[in-house]
Structures are given as C-alpha cells and as structure tokens.
Amino acid sequence: MRKPVGNSWIVAGVLLALVLGTAQSARGAPPRYTPDWLSLDSRPLPAWFDEAKFGVFVHWGVFSVPAWGSEWFWWHWQGEGQLGYQLFMRDNYPPSFTYGDFGPQFTARFFHPDEWAKLFQAAGAQYVVFTTKHHEGFTNWPSPVSWNWNSKDVGPHRDLVGELGAALRKRNIRYGLYHSLLEWFHPLYLLDKKNGFKTQHFVSTKTMPELYDLVNSYKPDLIWSDGEWECPDTYWNSTHFLAWLYNDSPIKDEVVVNDRWGKNCSCHHGGYYNCQDKFVPESLPNHKWEMCTSLDKWSWGYRRDMKLADVLSESEIIAELVQTVSLGGNYLLNIGPTKDGLIIPIFQERLLAVGKWLQVSGEAIYASKPWRVQLEKNETSVWYTSKDSAVYAIFLQWPEGEVLYLKSPKATSTTRVTMLGLEGDLKWSKDAYEDLRISLPQLPPSALPVEFAWTVKLEGVK
Numbered sequence: 438m439r440k441p442v443g444n445s446w447i448v449a450g451v452l453l454a455l456v457l458g459t460a461q462s463a464r465g466a467p468p469r470y471t472p473d474w475l476s477l478d479s480r481p482l483p484a485w486f487d488e489a490k491f492g493v494f495v496h497w498g499v500f501s502v503p504a505w506g507s508e509w510f511w512w513h514w515q516g517e518g519q520l521g522y523q524l525f526m527r528d529n530y531p532p533s534f535t536y537g538d539f540g541p542q543f544t545a546r547f548f549h550p551d552e553w554a555k556l557f558q559a560a561g562a563q564y565v566v567f568t569t570k571h572h573e574g575f576t577n578w579p580s581p582v583s584w585n586w587n588s589k590d591v592g593p594h595r596d597l598v599g600e601l602g603a604a605l606r607k608r609n610i611r612y613g614l615y616h617s618l619l620e621w622f623h624p625l626y627l628l629d630k631k632n633g634f635k636t637q638h639f640v641s642t643k644t645m646p647e648l649y650d651l652v653n654s655y656k657p658d659l660i661w662s663d664g665e666w667e668c669p670d671t672y673w674n675s676t677h678f679l680a681w682l683y684n685d686s687p688i689k690d691e692v693v694v695n696d697r698w699g700k701n702c703s704c705h706h707g708g709y710y711n712c713q714d715k716f717v718p719e720s721l722p723n724h725k726w727e728m729c730t731s732l733d734k735w736s737w738g739y740r741r742d743m744k745l746a747d748v749l750s751e752s753e754i755i756a757e758l759v760q761t762v763s764l765g766g767n768y769l770l771n772i773g774p775t776k777d778g779l780i781i782p783i784f785q786e787r788l789l790a791v792g793k794w795l796q797v798s799g800e801a802i803y804a805s806k807p808w809r810v811q812l813e814k815n816e817t818s819v820w821y822t823s824k825d826s827a828v829y830a831i832f833l834q835w836p837e838g839e840v841l842y843l844k845s846p847k848a849t850s851t852t853r854v855t856m857l858g859l860e861g862d863l864k865w866s867k868d869a870y871e872d873l874r875i876s877l878p879q880l881p882p883s884a885l886p887v888e889f890a891w892t893v894k895l896e897g898v899k
Contacts, residue, residue, distance in 0.1 A: 455482060456468065469684045472630055477683065478707075480683055480708075482708055485693075486564075488803065489564050489767060490802050491791070491803075492532075492564040493554075493560060493562040493769070494615070494729055494769045494773075495567045495771070496738045496773045496828075498543070499575045499592075500573045501543060501774065503539060503778065504741045506736070506740065507736040508736060511621065514536070515622075542589040544776060544777055545593035548595075548778025549589045549778070551607075552666065554601070554605045554608050556733065556789075557605070557610060558610060558840055559789055560791050561791055561796070563610065564612070565611070565613065566615050566661045567612070567613060567615060569647075570615075570647065572620060572621050573620070574589070574623055575587065578651070582643050582647060593778075598655055602657075612657050613659030614657040616660065616662060617664035618663070619660060619664040619667060620643070625639035626744065630667070634672045635668075637672060644673065649678075649681075652687070656688050658692060659694070661697075662707075665698055665699050666697075667700065668699060668700060669704070673698060673699055675699055675857040677699075679694065679707075683752070694707055694709075696709070696712070697711060709724070709726055710725070711726070711729060712726065715729065718766075720764075720811075721765055721807055722764070727768075727769055729771065731750050731771035732771060732784055733773065738773040739773035751786065754770065754888045755791070755834055758770075758791070759831050771782045771793070793887075794890065797886045797887050797892075798858070798892045801822050802822065810845040813830075817825050817832045817834035818833045819831065819843065827894055828894075829892050830893045831895055832890070832891055835877075839879050840874060841876065841877055842875075843872060843873040844873075846895050847871070847873075848873055850897075852897040852898055854875055854893060854894070856891065857876065857892040863875055
C-alpha cells in the first residue's frame with residue numbers, strides 16, 4: 438500500500454507527529470522531525486555520505502535515443518523550438534514523428550547491470566546516483582502512475598532501477614536515486630502552472646506517489662531531487678515528504694538527500710548542498726556539499742555528436758576531485774550511457790583512470806576531513822586533507838629540482854614524511870623561513886606511483 442498524499446493525510450500526519458514526538462521525547466527517544474525547515478535542517482547528515490567522497494552519476498532515459506544536443510532534447514525541440522533541434526528532426530525523422538515515438542527505441546538491449554557495477558567499483562565509486570526519471574517524465578521503473586511511459590511497459594520492458602540496485606548492493610556500493618519533481622509537458626503540471634501553482638493536481642497524483650513508491654520499493658541510500666526551480670517547496674509538499682522520510686520510512690536512519698526541494702531551497706535547505714550544477718565554493722563552506730559534473734562538458738546524457746575535446750581529461754578530473762574533497766565536498770562524476778545500455782570506451786577509460794589514482798591516493802580522500810589550510814599556492818598548487826593526526830599534501834604540478842616547499846605545516850621533532858605509493862621516508866628539512874623543504878624521489882615519470890596529483894603524507898606536524 439502506498440502513502441496517501443492528500444490534504445487530509447497532511448493534517449493527520451502533522452497531528453500524529455506532534456503526539457508521537459511528545460511521547461518519544463518523554464521516553465528519551467530521538468525527537469520526531471516536523472514538516473518545517475527549522476526541524477528538518479537540524480537532522481544530522483548520516484556519516485557514510487561524508488566518508489564516501491566519490492560517486493558516479495548516471496543520466497539515462499529516452500533522451501538517450503536521439504542522443505543529440507543534450508538530455509534536454511525534448512524541451513529544446515518543442516518547448517523552446519530551437520532551430521537546430523527542429524532541423525535535426527526534419528533531416529532525420531518523418532514529419533509526424535513525436536517524442537513519444539523515441540520510447541520503443543530505448544531498448545537497453547546491452548544493459549548488463551553487473552558489468553556497470555563492476556566498472557563503478559573499479560572506478561573507486563562509493564555511491565552511484567541513477568536517473569529514475571528526468572524532466573521528460575519517462576520512468577526507469579514500473580511506476581504505477583506513469584502508465585505506458587515507463588521502462589516496463591515501453592522500450593526495455595525491464596525494471597532498470599531495480600536491476601542496477603541489486604547489482605550495486607552485491608558490491609556494497611551505496612545506491613542513490615535521481616528524481617525530477619517536474620515534468621515539462623505533463624498535462625496536470627501544465628494545469629497547475631496555468632493556475633499559478635495554487636493547485637497541486639500534479640504533485641498529489643504524480644510526484645509524491647512516485648517518491649513514496651521509490652522509497653518503499655527500492656530503499657535508496659540517497660535521494661537526488663531535481664526539477665524544483667519553477668515552484669516553492671510549499672507547492673511540492675517537500676517538507677511533508679521529508680518529515681515522513683526521516684521519521685517513518687524504511688530508510689529513515691541512513692538516507693541522505695540534497696537541497697533541490699523548491700526554488701527557495703537550493704544552497705539553503707535539505708541534507709547536503711548542490712547549490713547549482715558544477716558548483717565549486719571559493720572557500721571552505723560550513724555545510725556539507727557535493728560537486729556534480731559530467732565527463733561530457735556540454736551534456737549529461739549521451740550525445741552522438743560529442744567530440745573528444747568535449748570530454749574532461751584525466752588530469753582535469755583528478756584536479757577537480759582533489760579540490761572538492763579538500764574543501765569538504767563530495768565529487769559526483771556523470772556519465773551518459775547509450776540507448777542500448779553501453780558505456781562508451783572513452784567514459785570507461787576515464788572512470789578506470791580515477792580508480793587507478795584512488796588505489797594509490799585514496800587514503801588521502803576517503804573518510805578524510807578538511808585541514809586548517811585547504812590550498813597553498815606556490816610553484817605548484819598544493820591541496821590539503823587530513824585524517825586522524827595525519828596531514829596529506831596533494832600537489833598538482835611536479836616542482837623543479839625535485840624539491841617541494843610547504844609553508845603551512847609546521848614540523849616537530851616527530852615529523853615523518855612519506856609519499857603514497859612509495860616505500861620509505863622522504864628526506865626533509867626546514868629552511869630559513871621555517872618552511873618544510875621536502876626532497877622528492879628522483880625517479881623517471883614511469884616509476885612514480887601516479888601520473889599526476891602526487892600525495893605526500895605528513896605525520897607529526899602542526
């Protein structure tokens with residue numbers, strides 16, 4: 438049975454929460470969260486998310502069939518009427534072809550979830566966020582409120598959400614579900630928009646039933662909400678859903694959510710903050726955050742017109758990962774599979790490169806904390822992380838003369854310096870300015886543990 442989402446349930450739920458909250462508080466049990474941001478924002482973030490640091494994002498849907506321009510294909514074509522998209526359709530499809538006609542061509546014929554999970558594990562990903570529904574409305578699971586526009590009725594005839602989740606959990610990889618609150622062309626959403634969002638027909642019959650169904654059916658570790666920007670959270674009933682999620686859902690203790698629950702919420706309310714796509718703060722934030730970015734610089738979904746120059750390089754990815762973690766964030770790196778369910782070789786190569794780097798340098802990344810200094814600029818950019826009493830200095834350019842100068846760490850009589858991936862201690866001294874002067878190993882590049890972003894571990898420093 439699914440949770441009702443009408444106004445009567447909301448009123449009853451609030452009264453029940455108040456009664457139970459009072460009773461539990463009297464017994465010393467954790468207080469229940471009420472459907473308001475003051476209460477919801479007080480919930481501690483489950484520890485697993487901050488420790489994970491690196492995840493893989495997967496954008497996959499009917500937009501993977503035209504695979505041209507971006508995953509916003511339908512909107513650019515018929516919502517905005519962009520000329521390039523109209524010409525693409527004129528040149529490649531018959532005049533009567535609709536976006537819905539792409540659905541049967543989304544076959545997922547070569548989708549092997551165990552192979553995906555194996556790749557993500559080799560990439561070092563601690564969590565995966567999978568698209569259950571993008572703004573086009575097509576659901577990658579048999580949603581009971583998306584008749585004939587879901588992956589069981591049309592196209593793959595498979596439960597893609599369920600299959601991937603089972604494969605990931607066999608490898609102890611956390612599973613996150615992306616879900617768009619809005620649907621561009623859904624009649625009920627358009628009706629609510631026409632009514633100035635004073636009605637909630639779409640929310641009560643589509644959005645909320647889907648969210649409850651996803652939670653109860655798949656028990657995700659993370660809900661990555663999106664598509665919130667046209668309406669306030671009061672339209673979406675976001676706080677009522679989150680109160681249920683935190684109090685009574687089967688995942689109430691472990692689930693993590695982001696901040697996209699209404700146009701007034703981003704970077705202000707929710708679990709951790711996304712703020713905006715590809716967001717990077719200038720300094721250390723006081724709230725847990727995540728940078729989401731895509732291997733394809735111009736699209737989140739797969740594009741047949743993608744060029745090699747459009748793909749992030751290995752060094753760019755590692756540099757972004759290091760910067761993000763140093764500033765206390767998680768790094769969520771996106772790929773777009775083909776309509777058949779293939780992850781193209783260039784994407785596989787990039788993911789495996791991250792995994793290879795993390796095999797050596799993961800000690801400085803996973804479960805690390807920001808240090809008192811995050812960035813030190815000299816002849817090479819040095820980013821710092823810390824774990825327990827150790828400090829990690831990750832430098833992005835190899836210094837001339839094989840000597841690394843560090844101003845921020847202060848040496849003591851017990852200082853020890855090593856490089857991750859190499860055995861033995863590195864020689865160090867203090868110069869006239871009390872800066873650390875570290876002699877790096879004089880090895881050919883092929884003998885170094887990684888190709889870029891080398892990590893020096895400092896023990897016994899202040």
